[in-house]
Amino acid sequence: MTRIVTRSVPQRTVWQLEQQGLHPLLARLYAARGVQDKAELDYELKSLIPPTALTHASDAAQILADAIEAEARLLIIGDYDCDGATATAVGMRALKALGADVSFLLPDRFKLGYGLSPQIVDVAAQQSPDLIITVDNGIASLEGVARARELGIATLITDHHLPGETLPEADCIVNPNQPDCTFPSKCIAGVGVMFYVMLALRAELRERGFFEDHPEPNFADLLDLVALGTVADVVKLDRNNRILVSQGLKRMRAGRLQPGLAALFKATSRDPKRASAFDLGFLIGPRLNAAGRLADMRLGVECLLTDDPSRALQIAQELDALNRERREIESDMQEQALILLEAMDVNDPAAGVALFEPSWHEGVVGILASRIKEKLHRPVFAFAPSEGGIIKGSGRSIPGLHLRDALDLVAKRAPGLLVRFGGHAMAAGATLCEDDFEKFRQLFAEVAAELLAPADLTRTLETDGALEGSYFSLEMARLLENEVWGQGFPAPLFIDEFEVEQQRVLKEKHLKLRLRKGNTRIDAIQFNFSKQPGSTTRAAYRLSINEYMGVETTQLMIEHLE
Template sequence: MVSTERRVWQYAHVDQESIRRLAAELQISPLLARVLVARKIHTREMGLKFFSRKLSELHDPEQLPGISQAADRIVEAIKHQRLITIYGDYDVDGVTATSLLWHCIRLAGGRSEYYIPARLEEGYGLNSTAIETLAAQDPSQLVVSVDCGITSLIEARRARELGLELIITDHHQFAENFPEETILVHPRLPGSSYPFGELCGAGVAFKLAWAVCARLGDGKKASPRMKEFLLSAIGLAAIGTVADVVPLMGENRVLVHYGLSTIGEKSSIGLKALIKAAGLHEKTSLAADDIGFSLGPRINAAGRLGQARLAVELLTTDNEDRAQKLAAYLDELNKQRQSLERKMFKQAKDLVNDHPAWSEEKALVLTHDEWHAGVIGIVAGKVAESFQRPAILLGPSTSADILQGSGRSFAGFNLHEGLVACREHLITFGGHHAAVGMKLSRKHLEAFRASLVDFVSQNHSVEPGSAPLPIDAEVTFQEISTRAIEELDLLAPFGSANPRPMFAATRVELAAPPKTMGEGGRHLSLLLKQHDKTLRAVAFGQGEWADEIAAHAAIHLAFQPIINEFRGQRNVDLHIKDWAPAT
């Protein structure tokens, strides 16, 4: 049996005087001040700036490279009633960006349709066959890509050959060369002075919609009707931003903060139906976690299982009955996706356990003929995290002789660099340092595995603790009150680059035996006591910890506290991320 190593807890070093001074200057609790100082926010001015999340802090869209030309062309197409096709991606970012721009054009009186490539048949981004199909349907239309296209040199050239006007909006990493004679909208184009380069595809689409609305108004401000649309569209931008795991700093922080406050009251019929299907309709307010763990996965499930168009239809329909049916179907697809993930993850762990020699290798390359291409990347990430090493998972492709799959890195290893070093064994590959995709012949599998393991061994030290668990502060249960945890929401929205505060508590005792819950006992429920205070704790996906924790008189905890709303009651729950025996 191969066991995983627990992570090393990395405590933030803080100055107690700075904590006292900041708490007094900002009139906040010592607990919140401790977290701020741990995150290098140690003056009143820095704290006020971080707490501020005003719409006025969003940058003028005209600063975004290429947006002026793109907005001009879209407005002209609207006025001349040319068809505008939004070419999106099948993930949450692409689906929300597509829906957002579609709504903008339709509300402005334009003709708009959307095209989402089929994940399993067409793959990611623009493809020449789709370009040819669109050109054959209506060569006079304007095609606007969202969340894809910045590396599509061949596809952009094909569009020019066919006389199809194309605008590319994207946020992904670009190559050395760019599509020629094409309007490009991207926050990080060479020579750009745009102040914030971390927008996601939906964020870029929102800025483009803003620029379009301004042109349809007085040139600088949108009409009251279009301004109201933009305020509701921030909700879609927020969903795409959280789901795409871009840093929740700067403009992204503002978009998500305001978007979360408007999703409930300004949502479309379809989004309201999805919120209800996810069981979030009774919450007084939504958090980024609700997007990341409830709304986002349901939208993503449609794309992963080859039906992303249904997700766009849900977010664009004005038919309430259709919206409810689509939301229920996406909810069912998400359950299927979860079931697939659990099955594939178990199969992956079984493969490693059946090959003891692999436990000593610095990377994992696993294959199974039942693995689904739409889910394999998620499972690769779980395998990498569980076994604390880069992991590549491969499954069948359209050809019996070809394997295709995805890989995820661990502890900062540049996985794309590893594939470059092993490219002689691959048919195609792509991606970036943290996530990759590839195809290879079955007969080259063992050679590729050996080559990658050798490269990782020689070029990266992936040891237990290489990806430490950052701890903001050590606390006692007495410090964890509902009021104190509610105050921590001043730091929200939480996500990439701004995680929910992580605390440690030492020598915690069990107030009752551990209980497993959920399908197959996947999750763990604990009642924990420290001194005279008892708190409820949950470890999601860690039901296997139950017997081991029960064997210890006391344990140390690493956890994130959250406010749990249930039937009008608000209580603190601890979400356990790691634990260790109290020795």
């Protein structure tokens, strides 16, 4: 069952935003999302929270500036997802522009796992670095930092994940979620943290007079990478993140993007001049992530680092092929997951669901968990086998359950059950022994039942109400497409009653419709539909643009049909 609610719209705020010059539809949409003044929609770089507000960013800048002046050897250790890849690329490009001796290393997710482990430190030590810089990881790497210290290697942690009770004894930690950090944007992505550290480093070098003898780089040129990592990591788009994404999209639309990113747009047959957050989250990001899921994320980072358009296009095509392979694997895993679910009561599933299948692919369990979560509206963990009797799982949650906190509670109730865990409110990872899976499955269901209120277990679809007939136009679709929407600042979703004039099924799984509202007729499509409507329907939809043979038309993307 899906409960449909309409966002409340404070009319006085709508009136005020209209008076400040906003289009009436945008005024209504923004007011419903908590925007009270047009100034909050100023996405210029000058409106960013300054780097000095990020705790220890200045300390990190001093460490890096000293290292550059001493010609020390720097090594970035990243993560194997899109956020980690873009953060690695931002660090590499920025530090190289400042003349640093820097290289990067990414752990093999299938052999070394996530984060700055002692094993990856031993691999890193073969390059004899003076300083290890983590991006999008490290806040939970107590043993890895200790191992680096044993080997005489300094460590700088840049991360955004939630810390445990104990912090690693690194030389410096930059993480907005560490204790006593007052940085207002707690939801900044790992790439955003690294970008801030690079801004602080440039300011430190400027103060030292470094640019009297060296050219000063414009780090705004890296904002296309920052935007990609921010959207792909599905962090909440608070105002600061919206500024980063808006500025990145602005550069893409102006043709000022890295060759690798331009190649990825080409591989997806999308025009960067019309780049949107949707493109980054659903088309570009998944292709970059495919490298880390199925092969080696070094391929993805190389795509973002190369300045050779031909090489970039070659890699982008490889990433596109990997993404197609990922989709095939995911499809097979989904079928197996649905068979497992048949043994459960799908109409009344446990409050928390954990699934394991020995044939599943470790790199794809996160996407599988997300798909099953959408189907059941329950927090879901999906596990796949690793080495030595270990299984690794990825979880996705629903509003009302903080996934990392739930794992913390599981760990406290069953000490030793979780080999390791970490993550955020809506996504987390866990590692355990295969023999302990059944115990985890039961305990996770119990903890979820305690933490979730009964109302949380009903799927709620928030809409922006009806859309006036005159707004079913290309002009309005483009207006909405050009704005920045995403996690925590959702794209507009409207709901209306329609007459169904035509309907047909495409490829046995998509529903193509011709709808009528008053005197307005419009095409609509629902992907992976579950039921066909009668002669009338109530539909929740997004206003979009369909392009076919070079002709653009307005189309409704159906999210829910009644």
